Amino acid sequence: MVDHAAIRDVAHRNGPSTTLLLILRLRTFIALALVVAFFGLMAPNFMSVANLVIVSKHVAINALLAIGMTYVILTGGIDLSVGSIVGLTGMIAGALITYGIPLPFLGVVVWPNVLETMAIVLVVGAIIGAFNGVLITQLNVAPFIATLGTLYVARGAALLLSNGATFPNLVGKPELGNEGFPILGAGTLFGIPLSIVILVVVALIAAYVAARTPFGRRVYAVGGNERAAALSGVYVNRVKLAVYVISGFCAAIAGLIVSSQLVASHPASGESFELNAIAAAVLGGTSLSGGRGTIGGTIVGAFVIGVLSDGLVMMGVSEFWQMVIKGLVIVSAVVLDQMQRTLSRRARLE
């Protein structure tokens, strides 16, 4: 999320521009500290443990999507389909728990248990991601268009599954052996909500893969200069395919958590989530042109957005103003990012 060596480097020298540069580098953290402090003062119950847990649960959904999105954006792509994948995978979970897998030619219905259900849903998410990846790498469709298409297709499929209706009360039945789905959304581990535990685990793996594995290095190389990466022996298409699979997989995790939290699957759930995920990544310093950004930055970015929206709700700010404020925050983040780049270029010259 932050280049520690660079910060030490900067801190060694002094002067107004280096201090400013340090502040700019840490801007997402500072923004998070500021919004937390602000709402702590303005909204009396904001700092209560119960509230912070609720905020974190909201953030977890967006952060999971933003992790996959960060990988995609690092290669210079974009994935607009994640919101729809949340909806579709949630609906598939709902359908599996409500109807099982009917096999008409055998005249039986197979009832997968909860873990099997989740595994199927995650695989479906990865397959939708792979579909995006194939469109982009094999058929040369621009990522924006390919995933926009998938956004509609997946949403339509989610609506078709139930004819637009909700799968309610997804608690399962003991005689079918498929109970326990709500645990994902409501359960805790050592007092910490499971969704947050999942987020922490996924974020740690994702950050590790990005920073310390050959695959991660190749993701940055593809985003930085695709041609040079290809001529260095990087299988560019495989890397690209992989990031869309990761994004689809992350969206499926989020889809499971959303429907588990609601104990119901709604075909419209996840609408416009893709925009929040992009916003979190950008706020965390990910460059839309590819090659620059970190998982840690994205997580902090997701928290800024989450704290901001929940805090404004608690203060009773109207929904319309919330949108205005969120938009301004995102644009300011990018303006500050540009300032940082100009300043560090100047610092390098010195």
Next chain:
Amino acid sequence: MTVPDSVAPILSAEKISKIFPGTTALADVDFHVYPNAVNVLIGENGAGKSTLMKILSGVERPTSGRIVMEGREVTFASVRDAASKGIGIVFQELNLCPNLSIAENIFLGHPLTRGGFHLDLARQRSRARALLQRLEHDLDPDTKVGDLRIGQQQIVEIAKALSEDVRILIMDEPTSALSVSEVEVLFRVIDELKRSGVAIVYISHRLEELVRIGDFVTVLRDGRLQASARMDEIDVSWIIRQMLGTSELAARRPVQARAGREILRIEDVCLPRIGGGMTVDHVSLSIHAGEIVGIYGLLGAGRSELFECLFGARPDASGTIVLDGLDISGLSINQRIAKGLFLTPEDRQRDGLVQNLSVGRNMSLSSLGRFTRFGRITTAREGDEVARISRELQVKAPSPHTMITSLSGGNQQKVVIGKSLMTSPKVLLLDEPSRGIDIGAKAEIFRVMRELAEQGLGIIFATSDLKEVAIADRILVMSSGRITLDASSNDATDELLVSASVVGHTAHANNASTSKGSHHG
């Protein structure tokens, strides 16, 4: 040596200094531009040529010093301001919009209008056509610039500069993308401009060009004025001495008597051209370990394409490639690297470097598997290897964590070569390894190539510079996708090379003699 004051300069830059935070790009430089003459400016990369030109064309303001034009002190607030005062510039990097037509590009900064708002397309078109005809290029002004060859785009860039009433025309490396025949056209145009009273300021790395067309020479070194002279009083070795303090490009070595085993065999490699014909036309070759093979050829001869075929970057290529006894024809780039082949591409910025990564990470990009244990990159081992290669190649970078973009061209090239060395190759393909780097770094790159050959590597490099190809043990010439000459370095005279390089294009045949004449080396 000084320039006699018999002619008054049209423009004089006096005691110009330009200080950037932390560096002095120019210190007290005097530069005179004489009318009816080609004023040549020379210096290594980083000597301050580009900065001086940016100041003269209004891109940058000097920190101190003054510019006197025809007896009056002037300042340039912007490129437009300088242009309105009669100074035109053709930048090294093309500044054209590929999505617009030739005419639209030429008149982008000063559109011809009726009533100040309505674009007079007909007039722009006819003016553009006239300008192009003056440059001996009969192109349709409505052609999109993106559809033109690079050489033609360069001509459009020059037409753009000429579209205003220029009295001083600055050309920064105008021939870097031109073919021999296009260079001839450009030189004729320069001659004509000179006679019509325009003062030309000409910057180039190609010394033989400068000697041929220059009238006055100014040499910059480390941001200072090193020397200036009339061209007829000096020669190439004087220029090199002034630039470097030595007159040798690279020590010529006796041809290696001992050639090792055959390490690369190419049979019938072909690459079809879009729209018929062959870009690479049935090329067969045999390369031995410890051998340096230079491929000379003009722009478009098919050298880069041949390298790309060998490296697996051209899926539509055919033919057999045998590397050290192993047929690698059907393999991917990644697999070919693993078997011991590597290509250092011609266009470093576009194909060689990943600009957002550090020096070390660029260098290790092709060898990540070697440092990976249980799926994790062992950064300590990666760092050791980067340090070893950097030492070997004498890469001048503050640290392996330095961003690749803050290095000079020569050091960036060393990083790309370092990336290939880290994969322990058996055969290295180097496409224009000295492109865009200064003479000092060139000599170092050639020294490295010689050392690698002595270690038993097969080295093939492509160049369009006759002097450079002379460092090879064996010289091949390519023309129109074919090998037209294969000779030992001892037997290959400049005349032989030049005539072989135009085999197959009759239109260019008569240029062979002129290029020969221009070559002083």
